[in-house]
Amino acid sequence: RWLFDQAVCTLYAFCGVLFGLCSLASLTALSTVCCLKVCYPAYGRCWDGFSRSHAAGLLLCVWAYALAFAAAPLAQWGSYGPEPYGTACCITWEASSRENTLYILALFIFCYLLPCLLILVSYALILWTVRVSRRAMRQH
Numbered sequence: 001r002w003l004f005d006q007a008v009c010t011l012y013a014f015c016g017v018l019f020g021l022c023s024l025a026s027l028t029a030l031s032t033v034c035c036l037k038v039c040y041p042a043y044g045r046c047w048d049g050f051s052r053s054h055a056a057g058l059l060l061c062v063w064a065y066a067l068a069f070a071a072a073p074l075a076q077w078g079s080y081g082p083e084p085y086g087t088a089c090c091i092t093w094e095a096s097s098r099e100n101t102l103y104i105l106a107l108f109i110f111c112y113l114l115p116c117l118l119i120l121v122s123y124a125l126i127l128w129t130v131r132v133s134r135r136a137m138r139q140h
Contacts, residue, residue: 001086009089013080014070016090021066021111028115029058035122039129069111078103 002009073080073091077099081092095101 002082002089009082010074010080013089013091014074017080018066018070021069022062024111024115025062025065026059028118029062031119031122033058035125039125069107072103078107 004012072078079092079100080089082088083090091104091107092100093104095104
């Protein structure tokens with residue numbers, strides 16, 4: 001069973017959600033940047049390449065995005081609580097209210113579905129670009 005009080009449970013769940021969302025958002029940003037650099041080389045020339053300020057801005061956006069969704073249950077949109085087995089804490093997946101249902105739906109769409117689709121599309125475009133350029137090299 002969970003050995004600590006509700007405040008520690010909430011902090012534990014918040015950290016788990018925050019770092020998990022940061023991880024997926026970072027992978028999404030990385031795949032998107034790779035796609036832009038490989039598939040659209042003119043993109044890098046517009047701003048003299050991908051600089052440290054671009055990377056810092058992208059990381060700031062990733063953390064802000066993850067923080068917004070992780071902090072939502074703290075603002076009463078969704079909730080944190082013990083997992084079904086009671087050994088750890090996470091998002092309360094039982095949709096007991098309309099707000100909980102909307103939070104879970106938003107989390108699924110904006111923090112799982114869209115990032116996964118962006119990653120898949122980015123790497124598919126990279127593979128397609130490499131394949132097309134390989135064909136062009138063979139013809140010359």
